Amino acid sequence: MGDADAASAELLAQRYRSLVEHTPDGICVHEAGRVVYVNPAMVRILGAHSADDLIGLRITHFVHPDDAPAMLDRIAHLTAEGAASPPTDMDLVRVDGRRVPVRTVSVLTAWQGEVAYQAVVHDLTAQRAAEASARQAEAYFTTVVSQLEEGVLVVDRRGRLESINPAGKRILGIDEGAAVLGCHIDELPATMIDRDGRPLPSGKHPMAHTLATGEPVSRYVFGVLRGDGQQVWVSCNCRLLNPDNPDSPGVSSFADITEYRASKRQLEYQATHDALTGLANRSLILSQLSNALADEGDALVTTVLFIDLDGFKAINDTLGHAIGDTVLQVVAQRLQHALRAEDVVGRLGGDEFLVLLSGHPQRTNLPALIERLRTSMAEPIIAHGHRLEVSASIGITELGPQENRTPESVLHDADLAMYRDKPSGPDDLAPGRNRRSNNHAS
Template sequence: MGERHTDAASAEQLAQRYRSLVEHTPDAICVHESGTIVYVNPAMVRLLGARSADDLLGLSIQTFVHPDSIPPMLARIAQLTAEGSASPPAEMDLVRVDGRTVPVQTVSVLTVWQGELAYQVVVHDLTAQRAAEDSARRAESHFTTVVSQLEEGVLVVDRRGRLESINPAGRRILGIDDADPVLGRRFDELPATMIDRDGHPLPGDQHPMARTLATGEVVTRFVFGVERVDGQLVWLSCNCRLLNPDSPDSSGVSSFADITEYRASRRQLEYQATHDALTGLANRSLILSQLSTALADEGGTLVTTVLFIDLDGFKAINDTLGHAIGDTVLQIVAQRLQRALRAEDLVGRLGGDEFLVLLAGHPQRADLPALVERLRVTMSEPIIARGHRLEVSASIGITELGPHERRTPEAVLHDADLAMYRDKPAGHRELGLGQNRRSNNTHAS
């Protein structure tokens, strides 16, 4: 008798704990018998927006189930034939007292309620989850829309370097047709050839994306070229980083912009800053820069001889025939100088009718007179300029650079200028110019 009393007390105690758990669980729980609600916990009251459990008890369960969800619900519980059997988790929509729809996930269990078979339903509110999913979808849609409208190319590659996505601008910049199925290919196997700044093939393992995937390093403003399938060469400035730096399995994202026009403009500006606009020869700035580099060369192999060339009587051509013809004469002289010298020799225009030549390497001293004579003959050939037949001659001064040269570039030019002056015919010398001039390692031709 005492044992039965103890068992009953234990059962009651267990039941009390179960009721307490059900009453305080955050998930909604209800029990319906033959379709009629016979029990709801406080969470179910709150979920359906009722004032109390009394507002729900005795009503049909279908009152609070969305019409579209009723047939699947009935089908699920019809399969529960043994006490304790449960349906798999299923999503459905409930209808609150105020008429609003609530997305939920439910599990139904066939149980016994006050001696009769009934269905106990555990209901989990999916409202917050659905809101988060909707927000994520909107964010993804927004991101996709923004990326698709960018003028900058964007591509994403997985850890193996295989392309996961590429935006329209990326395809356009790389010259990849919209119909070309490139997803899944390695980024270095795309239908475009990568080259470095010097025009040499760029191996895939030297691409910044390979470095980012291997080390996690962020790479910015990496410049390389792409030879497209249509034959065009475009230059790109590229940034690479991991999508999620905290994840060892993160994909990499690369953004790149077409800088072809900018690069060409910059090169043009650099060219204009270092070359004479009329003749295309090196200007005074570039000449001094190259001469400075040569003077700093301990081996003395870059430049060993400097020629200062001045046209005789050029002022008379300008004064009598005009500057347009004078400009034509200067252009032709510049072309003749370039043809008469080696590619490694630098020919420049200091200004007016003054030219400078930096001879590279080690020309034999005995060869200099022959070189100077060849230049004289070349420049003395008649020039036809706008119907005028003209003949010009040139005075040439030479200064040689010693193995331990201590002169500045300006001093070298000055000494070459003095040597050129001494080479000028007497009739072309300006009054008083050159008196008391002296220099070392300097001679006229």
């Protein structure tokens, strides 16, 4: 070998030694079972003060007893120089007795002319700590999700269920022990329906939209027909589990809003209906009249009836409001029964009622309808042991094809017509009289 070749070899050796000295992985060379070299990283991994604390010790001194036999077996199978064992996870024992998780590769080599083994050791302490932390976090969040009252499910890109928490199964009516993981969401024992009660196509499900577009969906309301026959309403949110990854599964959280929805509908009903009779209240019936007048001649409502009970004040004054309330309830029921389903009747207040007749009745039919209403309301009423007879005055105003009156004008005209129909008597005053009590209209 010439001087140039020798210089090149020396330079290469220096670079190798520098690499070995500064690599973050531990390097350990052992010959005949004893340590002959360790780099600084190996000194750090084993918790020694210097390499001198390790040189000359048996290699098995630093290998956990559970892993030593397998290690010796691996290096025994290395028969050719340069042969390497497969990467293997094992535990080393530091000088202070603590275990260190590592991944090692052993290579058959030569050391100062003798057969030796070089072990490359990668410290797994940080990785194992991160994995343990991730497992702890996963267990924590799994516990949290399992305790939620809100349903949570995860669906893969093909629409197959990856996970669902207990609340999700309960809301959807799925048995706790049912094996549904891996099922397509369309195969779950629950039928999704829209707000009109029609089955919701799979392509219209909010999760399908999120998986197709990546866009989140918030507060989407739909119904669920469960396998046990019950129907619930849910509000759900959908998003990608990892929004930065277009191939991410989707996660949906959903809450049972059945009671809330029923309560809301009840409040809406109470706001538009008379508490005593259940009829449309003044606000609703006048709103419907206003809508009819705004239809520019195409209105379904063609005739308005203003109905006032005769002699009702005497009932209140002599028998009390409880019996008066019963009379109003019976009259309301009779009005509903005497009218068609498409007609609307409401209570304006006190003993005043307004009827909106739909369709285009022949004028010859209107007198018959009025007579039917009078006859129905004139039938005796039994209230708390009292037999009462109540008649009614009915004012009629018809809506023309090009009606330009306001709701107030129509109501006023019907009111005047009702007074013209009312028989004279001490209980019947001119327009503008003080209305009677029992004004329970909402």
